[in-house]
Amino acid sequence: MxxxxxxxxxxxxxxxxxxxxxxxxxxxxxxxxxxxxxxxxxxxxxxxxxxxxxxxxxxxxxxxxxxxxxxxxxxxxxxxxxxxxxxxxxxxxxxxxxxxxxxxxxxxxxxxxxxxxxxxxxxFHLDTPAWYDDADRTPHLTAVADAVWNDRTVRMRYLRWAEPHETSRTVQPYGLVLKAGHWYLVAGSGERIRTYRVSRIVDLHVLDERFTRPAGFDLADHWKSYLERFDSRRHSGEAVVKLSPRAFDRLPHLVEPMVVRAARRTAGAPDERGWIRVTVPIESVDQALPEFLKLGADAEVLAPVELRDRITATLGELTRLYGTG
Structure with missing residues (x-):
């Protein structure tokens, strides 16, 4: 020393x-x-x-x-x-x-x-965590990294989003990815390659068993494909919306890039008021409701009807809440 x-x-x-x-x-x-x-x-x-x-x-x-x-x-x-x-x-x-x-x-x-x-x-300084977000607590990251480097199989208890929340997995760790302050483990599980958020690993044991990485596996290429598939699965629905010129110009500051690209790609000719009709992807009505509400009176949802009705009901509740009666 x-x-x-x-x-x-x-x-x-x-x-x-x-x-x-x-x-x-x-x-x-x-x-x-x-x-x-x-x-x-x-x-x-x-x-x-x-x-x-x-x-x-x-x-x-x-x-x-x-x-x-x-x-x-x-x-x-x-x-x-x-x-x-x-x-x-x-x-x-x-x-x-x-x-x-x-x-x-x-x-x-x-x-x-x-x-x-x-x-x-x-x-020049690189700060990886996103705005208004803290980096994850990852007490098992060092052990995971060691297993990745030495091609060692790991057994872990993991908290999933779906039921049952806690599950046990034995996986072959191929690589680690740091995205927006969060660490993700890319690992082989059976015949599939899965992605696990390292902060959700409850317990981990590095086994003596070694594995052979798949021939030709490229971590960067796999991660790019994973993100594309993730977005496709996540955005399972669509919404038809009319946007004011101001809302259309401000979209990059209010919604994620995938929605902005879809809006620009599907934008029709402006109507007599200058409003533009677009079709954008949504995850669900519950997710889309606050996204469109923050556009205020600069957006009108035309479809799906359920989303339009939810917005109408929410505005009615706000009117009653802030009414003078």
């Missing part, structure tokens, strides 16, 4: 230049006293460190010194694709490995490229 910390100090100073003991302590999550001892050990080992006192002082390597100890370990090399996703790496239990890989990469770069890389990190 200490040897790793000494190497990290060396790489930090090589990558960032002058750093104070307090800054080093913060990066390493140790005390300032520990940093003093580590710096002394590096100096005794022949590393040309220079300590400068004062408010603008700190430790730095003498000009021209560069360590050659920048070779990536297997784990660090494997984690490179996560260097831009520090939060995701931490959730997978790879936070320290990714940090070490990033430091070694930065240390290996020439000074001008290292500066450009630092400017990019200062100016």
């Amino acid at each position: 200490r040897a790793s910390r000494l190497l990290t100090i060396l790489l930090l100073l090589q990558t960032r230049g002058r750093m104070t003991a307090q800054e080093l302590a913060g990066e390493l999550e140790v005390s300032v006293r520990t940093v003093y001892r580590d710096v002394e050990s590096l100096s005794e080992a022949g590393i040309p460190l220079c300590g400068e006192p004062g408010h603008q002082g700190g430790y730095r390597l003498l000009d021209g010194f560069r360590t050659r100890l920048t070779g990536l370990t297997t784990g660090e090399a494997e984690s490179l694709f996560l260097t831009g996703l520090p939060a995701a790496a931490a959730e997978l239990g790879l936070g320290e490995v990714v940090t070490a890989a990033h430091l070694k990469l930065m240390a290996a770069l020439p000074a001008d490229l290292r500066a450009r890389s630092g400017r990019l990190a200062d100016r």
Whole structure:
């Protein structure tokens, strides 16, 4: 552990230049006293460190010194694709490995490229959770990731949306997908490939049994097809609606992209008032009711009749609620 910390100090100073003991302590999550001892050990080992006192002082390597100890370990090399996703790496239990890989990469770069890389990190940040939504709690994510990486079968208890809610499954984990702050497990189950939300795994055991991934399986292609099938199953009905010009223009800010695309594709010629008749997909009358109510008086539902009647009844209840009588 200490040897790793000494190497990290060396790489930090090589990558960032002058750093104070307090800054080093913060990066390493140790005390300032520990940093003093580590710096002394590096100096005794022949590393040309220079300590400068004062408010603008700190430790730095003498000009021209560069360590050659920048070779990536297997784990660090494997984690490179996560260097831009520090939060995701931490959730997978790879936070320290990714940090070490990033430091070694930065240390290996020439000074001008290292500066450009630092400017990019200062100016661009990726935040995966959606607005107004918290990321899932995923206590079993690290174990799932380990099983995915090592092709190990897992047995889990899982909470489904349908009855019975809790079920037991033995699956072959093919991959993990992070979408809008939520982790999903793509796994083989019998002859099918299913998708499970990791936060809904109640209990999980990684078995000794190994499996062979299907030949030619591509996680990204599978996920794209899964989303297309999911949308097709989810939107099992249609609604015919007349929209005011204002509502038609504001659709991208009010409804999901699939509905917007359908509205634009089916838009007829504007009537004498400028209103446009469209046909859009809906999941159900219950789901569609609040979606169309938020369009207010800028939308008129023509079909299905049940949805139109529900909107009329809801508006009647609101009138009674807010009436002056």
